[in-house]
Every structure is written in C-alpha cells, then in structure tokens.
Amino acid sequence: MSDMRLIVAGAGGRMGRALIRTISETPGAVLAGALEAPGSELLGQDAGVLAGLPENGVKLSADLWTLSKDADGILDFTVPAATIANVAIAAQRGLVHVIGTTGLSSSDNAVIKSVTGQAIVVQSGNMSLGVNLLAALVKRVAQSLDDGFDIEVLEMHHKAKIDAPSGTAFMLGQAAAEGRKIPLEQHSARGRDGLTGARNTGDIGFASLRGGTVAGDHTVIFAGPYERIELSHKAEDRMIFAHGALKAAMWAHGKKPGLYSMADVLGLGDM
Numbered sequence: 001m002s003d004m005r006l007i008v009a010g011a012g013g014r015m016g017r018a019l020i021r022t023i024s025e026t027p028g029a030v031l032a033g034a035l036e037a038p039g040s041e042l043l044g045q046d047a048g049v050l051a052g053l054p055e056n057g058v059k060l061s062a063d064l065w066t067l068s069k070d071a072d073g074i075l076d077f078t079v080p081a082a083t084i085a086n087v088a089i090a091a092q093r094g095l096v097h098v099i100g101t102t103g104l105s106s107s108d109n110a111v112i113k114s115v116t117g118q119a120i121v122v123q124s125g126n127m128s129l130g131v132n133l134l135a136a137l138v139k140r141v142a143q144s145l146d147d148g149f150d151i152e153v154l155e156m157h158h159k160a161k162i163d164a165p166s167g168t169a170f171m172l173g174q175a176a177a178e179g180r181k182i183p184l185e186q187h188s189a190r191g192r193d194g195l196t197g198a199r200n201t202g203d204i205g206f207a208s209l210r211g212g213t214v215a216g217d218h219t220v221i222f223a224g225p226y227e228r229i230e231l232s233h234k235a236e237d238r239m240i241f242a243h244g245a246l247k248a249a250m251w252a253h254g255k256k257p258g259l260y261s262m263a264d265v266l267g268l269g270d271m
C-alpha cells in the first residue's frame, strides 16, 4: 500500500505540533496538509518549522476542502466547533477521521455518529495505550465491587486546558458505569461546591485540577469501608497521544465506514 497521506488539523497547537513530528518519524505516513483556524496568524507558515523540524514545504492553510483533495486521513485535535465542521468534509471526501478533540457536547457526538454510515471515524478522549488499558481495568474492577465502594475520578492537566472534566475522565467514568451496569448520565456527580449534602450511593464523582504543564494525570478511586483501591495513569509526554493517533489512522486505512474506538485499534475490545 502507498504511504498514507495525512492532514493535521490544529497544526499550530500543542497536539498539532506533536503530530507533525510523529508523522515525520513514521514509515508509511506522510504529511499532506496542515490546517489552522481561519484568521490565525500562523496561516502560510511552514508546518515543519513550526514543529521544530527542518522546513517541509507544507504551509498552514484554513481550507480543508482544497487540502483534502489528495489526502487519506485527518488527525483532528482542535476545538469542538472545528471538529464538527471537519466531520462533514471528511465524510464527503471519504477520509479516515481520527478525532481526539474533547469537550464535545452530546449533540456534537450525535453529528459525528450521523456520518459514520459513510465515514471512517476513530474517536477517543485519550489515544494512549496506557489509558485504554486503564479503562478496561476500571470496568473489570467496577464489575466486582458493589455500590458499597464509591467511585471517584480525579484528573489534573496543564493550565491552558479549556474543558473539564477531561475527555479521559469521562471515558473512565463510562468504563466504571459499564462495569456496574448503570447509565452514567443518571449517576454522575460533578462540580461539588458549598452545602452539597451527603454523597448519593452509586454516584460516580468527577474532580478536576488545573496547573503548570501536566500532560494528563488520571486516577479512579474505589473508596469502600476501611479500604481504598486507586488505579492511576500519568502521561509524561503528549507524544504518547500522537503515537496513538498515528496508529489509529493507519489501522483504520481501508476499513469499512463506522465509528471505531481506541479499544478497537488496540484490540482491547473484549477485555
């Protein structure tokens, strides 16, 4: 098979730059385009230079329709409005769309789902191997413990992160809810503040910390009578997410249209 031609959306962002570096190191992948927001001061700049590499001749552009004429996939770590705009074009062009953007609403997710009859989408709030394995472990532990054990999800990220709780925290909460066979929407406790009353039995709680340059720390706590189990993952470098995204794109190349997860990519679906 010829090289997979990939567009990086949000090319000037933290993940965008990590993805451009990862593509440059990945045999079988080539950077076909670099997308940035309309009006960004980075438009026209060289994607390689922005990512700390030698000049590669790929200039940042805000025109996905033109960029995608000759591409196979798009790696999208941007903001919800941009991802939703990209979904329609990726579907029309038949691109593999790897979606890492978090903070999506349920109606955004419904839009993504609506195109998967014709589009190949891999979506995950966290593309790392470690977190996807952690989610499988959380589900397994939640299956074994009844609601005598209170489940709390704690996350910490760098101070520039704009959404909370993190996409990963939701993934882990969802895994716990699946293990316990309850709907997360009806059992999630978020944003405690003030005179909240006692904790509801069976709730899954979320707490978010922000500060410094933390790439992403997540802990799921199972707090029972006189004992506690804590399962944690600490991302030391966002390159782990970029490597996961590349793996997802190359895995999805040539697959049938559908909505896939990182558990599918990593073969963790049955854990």
Ligand SMILES: NC(=O)C1=CN([C@@H]2O[C@H](COP(=O)(O)OP(=O)(O)OC[C@H]3O[C@@H](n4cnc5c(N)ncnc54)[C@H](OP(=O)(O)O)[C@@H]3O)[C@@H](O)[C@H]2O)C=CC1
Residues within 6 Å of the ligand: 009, 010, 011, 012, 013, 014, 015, 016, 035, 036, 037, 038, 040, 077, 078, 079, 081, 082, 099, 100, 101, 102, 103, 124, 125, 126, 127, 128, 167, 238, 241
């Ligand atoms: N699933 C996973 O494994 C991971 C997910 N993420 C998620 O990825 C997203 C991005 O994170 P991060 O890179 O840290 O954030 P950044 O803010 O550093 O990057 C986002 C980039 O997207 C750009 N952008 C905004 N609008 C558009 C548009 N319409 N078209 C193209 N580009 C646009 C921004 O440009 P401008 O600054 O000009 O607005 C910015 O350069 C977040 O939602 C984050 O939570 C992050 C890491 C891992």
Ligand SMILES: O=C(O)C1=N[C@H](C(=O)O)C[C@H](O)C1
Residues within 6 Å of the ligand: 102, 125, 126, 157, 161, 165, 166, 167, 168, 169, 215, 216, 217
């Ligand atoms: O914004 C980030 O940085 C990250 N976002 C993702 C999330 O919301 O979970 C993944 C990772 O934790 C880094």
